[in-house]
Amino acid sequence: MKAPAPDDPTGFTNPAAALFRDAHEGANRCIQCGYCLPVCPTYGSMGRETQSPRGRINLVKAAAEKRIDIAGDMARPLDLCLGCRACETACPVGVPYGEIFEAARNATAAATPGTPGPGHRLETLLLRHLFPHPARLRATGNLVWLAQVLGLRRLAFRTGLPEKLFPALAALGKVAPETDSPRRRPTPGSVFPARGKRRARVAFFQGCVMDALMHRINRLSIELLREAGCEVVIPVGQTCCGALHSHRGMRAEAIALARRNMAAFETTGADVFVSNAGGCGARLHETDHLFAGDPDREPRARRFARKWRDLSSVLDELGPLPLRRECTETVTYQDSCHLRHVQNVSDPPRRLLRAVAGDRYREMRGAADCCASGGIYNLLHFDESMKILDPKMHAARDSGATVIVTTNPGCHLQMRLGIDRAGLGDRVRAVHLAEILAECVWDNDHLRG
Amino acid sequence: MTLTAEGREKLAAIFPPERLFFDLADRLSCSYDASFGDYLPEAVAQPQSAEEISRTLFLANEIRLPVCPRGAATSLSGGPLPVKGGLVLDLSQMRSRLEIDRENMLAIVSPGVITADIQREAAAAGLFYPPDPSSAHVSTIGGNLLENSGGPRGLKYGTTKEYVIGMEAVAPTGEIFRTGGRTVKNVTGYDLTRLLAGSEGTLAVVTEATLRLIPQPAARRTLLASFDRLHDSGRAITGILGAGILPAAMELMDNACIRAVEAYEACGLPAEAAAVVIIEVDGHPRAVEDEIHRCAELCREAGAGMARVAADDNERDAIWRARKMISPAITRMGPTKISEDATVPRSRIPEMMERLVAIREKYRLNLVVFGHAGDGNLHPNIITDKRNGEEMRRAEDAVGEIFQAALELGGTLSGEHGIGLMKAPYMEKELGTAGLAMMRKIKDAWDPHNILNPGKIFPEPGQTRIRLTG
Ligand SMILES: Cc1cc2nc3c(=O)[nH]c(=O)nc-3n(C[C@H](O)[C@H](O)[C@H](O)COP(=O)(O)OP(=O)(O)OC[C@H]3O[C@@H](n4cnc5c(N)ncnc54)[C@H](O)[C@@H]3O)c2cc1C
Ligand code: SF4
């Protein structure tokens, strides 16, 4: 992506020109070999070229060349893309799909100002008014998609959310995990010493949703890092990673969030920055893309981006963890797309799980295929998402696993939803990698609270 | 525009709305394949049965609507492009049947089934489906059948047509018919199965195929040999075949290709070599052991600087990895890749390689050569940029000269990618006026209104050279 023109940063005055500038070169690299088709979840579920990476790239190219209309022709197929980026890993010639996708989302936003598309109001609510505001998010607690349906309906009523989102919200609300007691939430500014010899100083990213609603997972992640010899700093002033904003074409917001995070983390003097959410980690890992072509900020953003590591690779590298308890359940792992395809991390979580579960670790069919949570894709396109999720649950069932392990909050929630829909609720649970590792490192008492 | 509002309504009577598209986005998504050119169809339909296709073709004859069958659109010769507009029949979703009949060693498949899935299911039943185009994990069996696709294993095992023994198909005029059967031997009447294989969707739409499977070879061994002179690599290849060994694959890469692969990902190929050859033998473990070492010896006798037999599966995979990297490596060199697959009798390979070097120099083009040397099927690839009109014109001339060279050496325009659009102008040169006319008679008899995949294989009147530029 090139630097935005100063007078037209988000391409509002001429979306097609901005799209050409940001995406044409990349799209033009596509040789239309189709190697990306078999890995694309939406091509699989919808069965049409328009909903494939090759189709989408061609549409973006055509829109950039003004052969088709951004809002009328290009927007919808791009809107139905999960942004999982499996196509990027499959592509033999390195077409930068992530960049093309974001440019297309920006162009759509610019070409349709003020037109509330499907789910637009929900998007505004979540992305502009909730995720970037830790305090508000915490106060909302178990509202929104992580909340009870009643609360949701009230909120929905007040904000005028479209009626058709109710089933999706209700379904997700039903499976949302209990929020943890705020008492033990790791507070920004804390420094947790390493247990035993200090081997690294790491700065920990709390995330917005993770921090507000699943902070037990953060707490366990921090404890595991300490166990592996890390001194863990929780930087003050950190905020939402902005991944969802980028995916939904809110580029200016994404940039603002990135700048706040850069400021917060750079001052910690940590060797590495650790995230335990695949999607957030991916965004942070690519922070430099947001500033590409900007001579002042790009080098700094690149240094910042290079420091990010996923929890699983840090634990895998510094391990082995002191295991005090044997895992007696059958365990399987669902890849986080952004961990796998953007951060290229797929072996470390598996190695860690094999270490605790031994033979009871089972690889499920299609573990690398997207679960279709896609940020808030499952809210905005509930039916399409379920068409991808339901078959995955067959694979999960066939694996015989009673624990499905994830490395991203969105996937986590989606797995809970899938388990519920498949009627497996009494037999199978979904956990974050940190949870299952923690269960084998400490006795249960330590985990409570 | 050939499709009127009335025509649309009639199509809508055949297909439910979720399988019939008139949207610009959907049509644009069926306007390309892996070759050149964009041709916008007027509609796209995704049939699920022979009956739907039959009704579509009856209608197409009535309203003179061009109909273009399309698989996964990985064709390198423009096969599925709707050059005359009309309807694209997207067969990629017609894939309900993939049945392995272990006892009779057969596979019965719908046209949209992905080739690699057939290979996998056959292997699960202890059987082997040999045709292995590099695109096997994407392309459909329908596309493979209609292009008669091959791959490295073509030398010993032949191409797709060697494995198809029966089809269900819909004629351009709408009749559903069957060819061949479930027996490997079958001489009842004309061999329509073979006629349809490689017909590039111009004679019928294939709706089901019966494929022959063979037992899995028990063992295989692989070697990599390098040569300082192109000529020597050719001698090694003919030497091995002359010694009564039939390898499963013999793959050749020229120096430009070796350098491209090494620049893309270091695979341990000797960057200075004029050529490297990969040889694989398969069969009974003891025979294989014997043959691979004999192959290595023969390479050395022909002047190979190095001939290394892979000690284990890891080394074997490393060798094949270098081969697999060719396609991505050379596409990284420029945005436009013109892939040719002119084929010559294998004794003429050294000469053909020399002609290609001369063409590269004459037209100052980035021309990379690799290919299935054992069966004379070379893949000269020109890497260019279609936005550079001047270079594209030089490429056009070079392609013409490549065809000319192949024909002069007793070869053919295409070993496996098909004629499609680009090579059509050269058909008469290869087949002669009478030869081409015999083919055209078949097409005219089967498809009197020329509605099925028009504009392919046969040149337009007066068209004698390819055009890559607009
Ligand atoms: C990277 C790459 C590597 C490749 N490697 C090889 C290789 O090693 N060897 C090789 O031989 N080819 C190769 N190809 C070419 C291509 O993959 C093959 O020609 C393949 O068989 C095309 O299959 P498809 O499903 O994509 O068919 P399409 O490209 O969609 O169609 C091919 C032709 O078949 C017709 N057709 C398709 N289905 C039907 C049907 N059911 N009934 C009637 N007509 C039909 C179409 O009209 C068209 O003429 C390669 C292509 C790429 C992009
Ligand atoms: S990002 Fe995922 S859903 Fe989107 S085109 Fe690529 S593979 Fe398909």
Ligand code: SF4
């Ligand atoms: S794999 Fe890459 S080059 Fe091939 S069609 Fe997909 S995006 Fe294009």
